[in-house]
Amino acid sequence: MFHRLLILASVLVLAPAINAADKPNVIVIMADDLGYGDLSAYGATAFKTPHIDRLAAEGVRFTSGYCTASTCTPTRYSFLTGSYAFRRKGTGIAPPNGRLVVPPDSVTIADLAKTAGYRTAVIGKWHLGLGDESGPNWNGEIKPGPREIGFDYSFLLPTTNDRVPQVYLENGRVLNLDPRDPLWVGDRKPAEDHPTGITHRSTLKMDWSHGHNGTIHNGISRIGFYTGGQAARFRDEDLGDKWVEKSVAWLEANRGQPFFLFFASHDLHVPRMPHERFQGKTGLGFRADSIVQFDWCVGELMKALDRLGLAEKTLVVLCSDNGPVMDDGYKDFALEQRGEHRAAGPYRGGKYSVYEGGTRTPFITRWKGRIRPGVSDEVVSTIDLAASFAALTGTPLPADAALDSFDVSGALLGTPGAKGREHFIQQDNGQAGNYGFRVGNWKLVRHDSKTARNTVVEQQLANTPVPQFQLFDLAKDPGETKDVLAQHPDVAEKLKARLAGYIEAGRSR
Numbered sequence: 144m145f146h147r148l149l150i151l152a153s154v155l156v157l158a159p160a161i162n163a164a165d166k167p168n169v170i171v172i173m174a175d176d177l178g179y180g181d182l183s184a185y186g187a188t189a190f191k192t193p194h195i196d197r198l199a200a201e202g203v204r205f206t207s208g209y210c211t212a213s214t215c216t217p218t219r220y221s222f223l224t225g226s227y228a229f230r231r232k233g234t235g236i237a238p239p240n241g242r243l244v245v246p247p248d249s250v251t252i253a254d255l256a257k258t259a260g261y262r263t264a265v266i267g268k269w270h271l272g273l274g275d276e277s278g279p280n281w282n283g284e285i286k287p288g289p290r291e292i293g294f295d296y297s298f299l300l301p302t303t304n305d306r307v308p309q310v311y312l313e314n315g316r317v318l319n320l321d322p323r324d325p326l327w328v329g330d331r332k333p334a335e336d337h338p339t340g341i342t343h344r345s346t347l348k349m350d351w352s353h354g355h356n357g358t359i360h361n362g363i364s365r366i367g368f369y370t371g372g373q374a375a376r377f378r379d380e381d382l383g384d385k386w387v388e389k390s391v392a393w394l395e396a397n398r399g400q401p402f403f404l405f406f407a408s409h410d411l412h413v414p415r416m417p418h419e420r421f422q423g424k425t426g427l428g429f430r431a432d433s434i435v436q437f438d439w440c441v442g443e444l445m446k447a448l449d450r451l452g453l454a455e456k457t458l459v460v461l462c463s464d465n466g467p468v469m470d471d472g473y474k475d476f477a478l479e480q481r482g483e484h485r486a487a488g489p490y491r492g493g494k495y496s497v498y499e500g501g502t503r504t505p506f507i508t509r510w511k512g513r514i515r516p517g518v519s520d521e522v523v524s525t526i527d528l529a530a531s532f533a534a535l536t537g538t539p540l541p542a543d544a545a546l547d548s549f550d551v552s553g554a555l556l557g558t559p560g561a562k563g564r565e566h567f568i569q570q571d572n573g574q575a576g577n578y579g580f581r582v583g584n585w586k587l588v589r590h591d592s593k594t595a596r597n598t599v600v601e602q603q604l605a606n607t608p609v610p611q612f613q614l615f616d617l618a619k620d621p622g623e624t625k626d627v628l629a630q631h632p633d634v635a636e637k638l639k640a641r642l643a644g645y646i647e648a649g650r651s652r
């Protein structure tokens with residue numbers, strides 16, 4: 144008895160390296176466009192996220208948890224491959240008919256899981272492209288796709304829901320597609336009289352503010368055009384429920400063996416159209432209502448784990464794919480209705496930016512009975528989940544894979560004294576050459592010289608250029624308001640050289 148207690152105590156206190164017999168199931172819950180300040184566990188007061196708060200209270204809540212990019216596709220690419228997306232062309236925001244951006248021969252986190260004997264699934268938003276260079280074959284088998292990069296099961300929204308088409312893909316086929324009504328997807332108007340967000344604007348249930356004026360479905364116009372596939376189309380309002388239904392069913396079916404589930408929520412990406420039962424819940428508009436819907440989804444997944452007796456066998460990671468944005472192309476009045484709520488918390492910038500708000504996001508790990516609850520300031524990132532997961536399962540990491548992924552499993556499990564990353568590169572959508580580089584509490588911001596003048600959203604609004612390089616001391620100035628480059632030229636030069644070195648070397652692991 145004493146012996147058993149001792150072992151239990153050492154497990155709880157020291158959380159030593161895990162032996163293979165003790166491999167946890169893993170669920171990665173990735174929110175879409177969720178900012179650092181968007182949860183009550185992270186200081187939001189305008190509404191409550193009780194299910195995620197509970198997750199945080201039972202696990203480790205990271206204050207320096209990051210996704211790698213401030214847009215969706217590059218973060219998802221680097222999460223799956225463990226390599227920075229800026230290393231590979233074509234990893235920026237994927238268009239409706241875009242090809243698969245993860246090469247089928249790369250070793251992904253799902254491949255690593257399979258090597259370790261796990262069943263693997265991805266459920267939710269994909270937005271990593273599908274098919275080869277000719278794009279997805281919407282009326283047949285769509286491949287390569289998730290299966291070719293390591294997922295046994297997939298149930299997906301193919302791109303992101305402001306892009307066409309609004310259909311589910313299950314294991315590479317459009318669900319409920321009637322062959323007599325084929326699905327056509329394109330980037331040009333298919334006929335002169337095809338109704339769009341421009342020609343039929345007055346009929347929309349939610350108006351667009353920029354872009355998003357192509358084909359109309361469910362009263363919302365989108366990016367791109369499509370026809371057909373009527374029986375296969377879903378309602379935006381039902382996405383959250385569907386992800387939960389499919390995930391719970393998959394967990395039930397796979398409860399008997401180790402599993403890895405990537406739960407890729409569409410909340411709170413535009414068009415924000417939560418289920419009717421969440422609409423108006425917060426009084427802050429559909430953006431915040433979508434956060435409450437996301438919180439509900441997390442609660443349902445946790446309930447399923449409890450019911451199946453899996454909570455103590457499952458490592459849950461909650462993260463986001465990029466920072467927050469208010470108006471992302473639809474008039475849902477997120478900005479007008481936000482009141483005192485600050486979606487990026489204390490941080491500067493948000494989606495599309497290499498300031499902290501673009502990538503520093505909620506990041507929570509929970510493994511009941513294994514992780515000692517607490518708060519951690521260690522730097523960890525979604526890109527590290529590949530190497531950390533390999534370490535946790537005792538799976539060898541090939542030298543030429545996961546080029547920028549570090550084993551921070553100790554930090555992820557909240558092991559006292561375990562370190563996170565020493566350095567971390569942040570990127571935006573990746574095509575312009577803008578980077579954030581954090582080493583300790585120093586943060587170097589490097590903007591491509593042209594971009595610095597032209598496309599940095601925040602500066603563009605203010606109509607002023609940013610310098611190509613800036614240096615911030617995050618300990619004293621987390622909001623990146625005071626550029627101290629002139630006071631610390633030696634620090635800046637060192638960081639510039641290190642950043643350039645990691646970019647040129649093609650890897651940082």
Ligand code: NG6
Pocket residue numbers: 175176213214215216236270303305353354355366412413465471472
């Ligand atoms: C932008 C879209 C934005 C959103 C984003 C991708 C316009 C004007 N803006 O191009 O609405 O779709 O791409 O978001 O079309 S992400 O979170 O999937 O990266």
Ligand code: CA
Pocket residue numbers: 175176214215412464465
């Ligand atoms: Ca996103």
